[in-house]
Amino acid sequence: MTLRQDIHSSGIPVLCRSCEGRRRGICGALDPDRLAALARSSSRHKIEPGVELVGDCEAVNSYSNVLSGVVKLTKSLSDGRQQIVGLQFAPDFLGRPFKVESEISAEAATVVTLCSFPKAALERMVKESPELEHRLLKQALDELDAAREWMVTLGRKTASEKVASFLVMLALNIDTSVDSAAISASFDLPLTRADISDFLGLTNETVSRQLTRLRAEGVIRIENKRHVRVESVGRLEQRCGGRRPRQFG
Amino acid sequence: MTLRQDIHSSGIPVLCRSCEGRRRGICGALDPDRLAALARSSSRHKIEPGVELVGDCEAVNSYSNVLSGVVKLTKSLSDGRQQIVGLQFAPDFLGRPFKVESEISAEAATVVTLCSFPKAALERMVKESPELEHRLLKQALDELDAAREWMVTLGRKTASEKVASFLVMLALNIDTSVDSAAISASFDLPLTRADISDFLGLTNETVSRQLTRLRAEGVIRIENKRHVRVESVGRLEQRCGGRRPRQFG
DNA sequence: CGCGAATTTGAGTATGTTCAAACATTGTGG
DNA sequence: CCACAATGTTTGAACATACTCAAATTCGCG
Incomplete structure (x- = not known):
């Protein structure tokens, strides 16, 4: 059995062997040949928090x-007000197919590692593998x-x-041991108070006060x-307002 | 040339000949044979305002x-608070592929005409025509x-x-003569004040007051x-807060 | 015309904001 | 090693925006 696995995985590019993208991400749609082709033109990057990956209105x-x-x-908005409209975790695909220009800005919230490939390479693959588009x-x-x-x-x-709701969503996405039946959870906040407020449409002061309150109540x-x-x-879910927040990615 | 067009369109099901879905909707992805197959199992419905099309948590x-x-x-939410999370106009596709159960409820806001087909029929087509999935x-x-x-x-x-922002969005979607350079626009509101407030996260009183204000200011x-x-x-766009609302569908 | 529903208008209030200051925490240079 | 910025967080007090509750008004329709 180990032998068979070795033979099988020998077609998989080194870069991709241990990659989550192959199991749950879009790369799972590719056969070894196409995966190899894509891997040839792709590269890994480590990105520091705060670095902008894609600018607003940028090609x-x-x-x-x-x-x-x-x-x-x-x-x-033009006067500086900001709203976070999405968070992406591994192994999410990052980018907006079929648009030349982004209307969104993407920024590393934590240290991020990416596997990037040229737009054209992916778009060629899409034409060849319907499963990828799926x-x-x-x-x-x-x-x-x-x-x-x-x-x-x-x-x-x-x-x-x-x-x-925000805390429950994070628990589901970051602390992988948490499922619907979990009692406790534990994780590092990937966002600052200011980021959290931009996500929730609040001010950082309000976010801080609410966190203080949850702490004071022992939740x-x-x-x-x-x-x-x-x-x-x-107890945290009881405070979400009656609908369970679902997994983000 | 008229002859060729006649020959060509003779393969198009009667039901579909004048349908927008073929030009801008998903049916444009289908060749005449598949279109005919889908048309055989589809039917048109006229639906009165307020009728629920898909219930929350319903198969x-x-x-x-x-x-x-x-x-x-x-x-x-369980206590009755409501939020409209999307509006669909012709020729939008209505439904959530790859899920057995809806977490959303769909309701006719105006008189609506639909062209419906069984879930299985569409899913078969998707397997056969990659363009449909596209x-x-x-x-x-x-x-x-x-x-x-x-x-x-x-x-x-x-x-x-x-x-x-809401009014500009409607103008773009309903009054088809309105483009980015239009000076004036004119349309019927498809939603009641209560609906508008559920869309904007406000109360109907606040919506009413704001409309009154815009009217008083001659906008x-x-x-x-x-x-x-x-x-x-x-002048309406100036009041949207610095980012142009985009077309909805 | 008169009923019912939707809308408008008003007055008082509450929730979250704004502005300001105190308080960590982290990294830097003396 | 400590002083000291620099940044992010917490806390406080006054305020404003939008909410709540209530009543008046308009509109559509039998």
Whole structure:
């Protein structure tokens, strides 16, 4: 059995062997030959927090897979107000197919590793492998579901419900041991208070006050400003306003 | 040339001949044979305002194209708070592929005509025609862009900016003569004040007050509560908060 | 005409913002 | 090693925007 696996994996490019993108991401749609072709023109990058990956109204020449870390997608108004419209985790595909120009800006929220490839390379693959387009469609629909879930949060929830919903969403996406039945969770916040407020349509002061309140009520515990320990996922979910936040990616 | 066109169109099912879905919707992806196959199992419906098309948490057995009218997609919290998360206009595709259960509820906002076909029929077509999946992906990405645009509106705009943005969006989608250079626009509101408030994350009182204000300032004119005439699209856009709302579908 | 529903208008209030200051935490240079 | 910025976070007090509740008004329709 180990032998067979070795033979089988011998066709897989070294770069891709241990990559999540092959299991859950779009690369799983590619046969070894196409994967090799794509791998030849792709490269890994390590990106520091705060670095802008794609500027607003900027031409986009490459796509990427997120291999680790968190990328925030933001839109801003001309007077500086900002809204985070999406978070991307591994192994999400990053980019907007079929558009020359991005209306969104993407920025590394944490240290991020990406696997990038030229726009043209992916678009050639799409023409050859229908399964690839199928995966892109699936991710787009998942992101659409997530965006709509957050529209409810932005439009109809109170500040305290917003913060609780945000924490539950993070727990589901970051602390992989958390499923619907989990009692406690533990993770590092990938966003600053200011980022969180841009995600929830609040001010950083309000976010801070709500976190303080959750801490005072014993629902969460915060260490070093960044590390969150959710003592009771159930009690946190009760504060989300009556609809369970779904997984983001 | 007329002859050739006749020969060509003779393969097109009667039901589909004058349908927008063939030009701009997903049906444009199908060759005459497949179109005929789909047409055989599809049917047109006329639906009255307020009728629920797809219930929340309900199994979905069919998909549709919107042929006319406006469909609102809503999500609600358990205590009754509601948020409209999307509006669909002709010739949008209505439905969520690859999910057995909907987490969204769809309701006719105006009189709506639909062309419906069984879930299985579409899914068979998708396997056979990659171009169909391509169109679905394109629509999903457009809806995702629209959803994110509205996240900015929900999270970061004031009540008056929200209402202005909403009116501009409607003008672009309903009054087809309106493009980016149009001076004035005119259309019937497809939504009640309560619906508009569910769309913008406001109360109906606030929506009403903002409309009154726009009217008092001479930017719009309202007849019979429902018909809106935008005197100056430019002045309305100035009130949107610095980013032009994009086309919805 | 008169009923019911949707809309408008008003007054008081609450939630979240704004502005300001105090308080960590981290990294830098003396 | 410590002083000291620089940045991010917390806390406080005053304020504003949009909400709530209530009543008046308009519109559509039998």
